[in-house]
Amino acid sequence: MSGQRVDVKVVMLGKEYVGKTSLVERYVHDRFLVGPYQNTIGAAFVAKVMSVGDRTVTLGIWDTAGSERYEAMSRIYYRGAKAAIVCYDLTDSSSFERAKFWVKELRNLEEGCQIYLCGTKSDLLEEDRRRRRVDFHDVQDYADNIKAQLFETSSKTGQSVDELFQKVAEDYVSVAAFQRTRAWTWARRQTPTSTAAVITESPLTWPGGGFPQGVWT
Numbered sequence: 486m487s488g489q490r491v492d493v494k495v496v497m498l499g500k501e502y503v504g505k506t507s508l509v510e511r512y513v514h515d516r517f518l519v520g521p522y523q524n525t526i527g528a529a530f531v532a533k534v535m536s537v538g539d540r541t542v543t544l545g546i547w548d549t550a551g552s553e554r555y556e557a558m559s560r561i562y563y564r565g566a567k568a569a570i571v572c573y574d575l576t577d578s579s580s581f582e583r584a585k586f587w588v589k590e591l592r593n594l595e596e597g598c599q600i601y602l603c604g605t606k607s608d609l610l611e612e613d614r615r616r617r618r619v620d621f622h623d624v625q626d627y628a629d630n631i632k633a634q635l636f637e638t639s640s641k642t643g644q645s646v647d648e649l650f651q652k653v654a655e656d657y658v659s660v661a662a663f664q665r666t667r668a669w670t671w672a673r674r675q676t677p678t679s680t681a682a683v684i685t686e687s688p689l690t691w692p693g694g695g696f697p698q699g700v701w702t
């Protein structure tokens with residue numbers, strides 16, 4: 486993987502113990518580690534190559550430490566991120582409050598970053614529905630408000646994990662295509678009599694507050 490170009494910088498954010506590392510482990514290695522919980526220190530990086538249609542997309546995933554002790558460090562890792570997976574534990578309401586904190590930060594400081602809310606450990610609800618502490622509809626309303634996507638996942642069973650990361654990559658491809666078309670149209674307007682226009686592709690920026698109309702799938 487060394488020297489490979491990363492197309493999309495993705496940052497994992499959320500309170501400690503919500504399951505960020507487990508989510509990345511399930512997605513990248515298709516495994517769920519059992520054993521004593523080990524908190525992340527600082528951050529960990531992993532890259533994953535995937536396909537969207539006939540395109541290859543490389544996600545560069547930064548798994549940050551959830552402990553508030555490392556909060557300042559997490560800020561370093563979300564800088565320049567095109568996508569943030571903001572996690573909360575479906576069985577822990579305080580973790581959702583913490584998720585909102587990260588959303589606020591991203592909205593203020595990293596407005597080009599697309600947000601994906603991820604409720605984790607859904608298998609625990611399969612075992613006992615009464616364990617749910619974060620209401621799906623409340624989060625959906627919140628997600629609509631902030632123009633975020635919402636997923637509920639289980640790293641233990643794998644439920645919706647691939648779908649989440651696939652959506653991140655698909656959105657990247659959609660936005661890239663949209664921006665190419667926009668750049669092409671702009672270049673043609675500048676050179677109406679020319680038969681050819683030279684287009685310099687600008688670095689991909691995701692419009693603040695969500696995607697342009699029409700590119701959502």
Ligand SMILES: Nc1nc2c(ncn2[C@@H]2O[C@H](COP(=O)(O)OP(=O)(O)OP(=O)(O)O)[C@@H](O)[C@H]2O)c(=O)[nH]1
Binds near residue numbers: 499
């Ligand atoms: N049942 C269940 N347990 C999970 C799931 N995901 C994570 N866990 C457990 O929750 C605990 C915390 O998981 P981690 O992935 O280490 O959490 P984290 O958010 O990376 O934690 P920090 O590194 O401290 O920020 C571990 O004991 C995991 O086994 C899940 O989907 N289902």
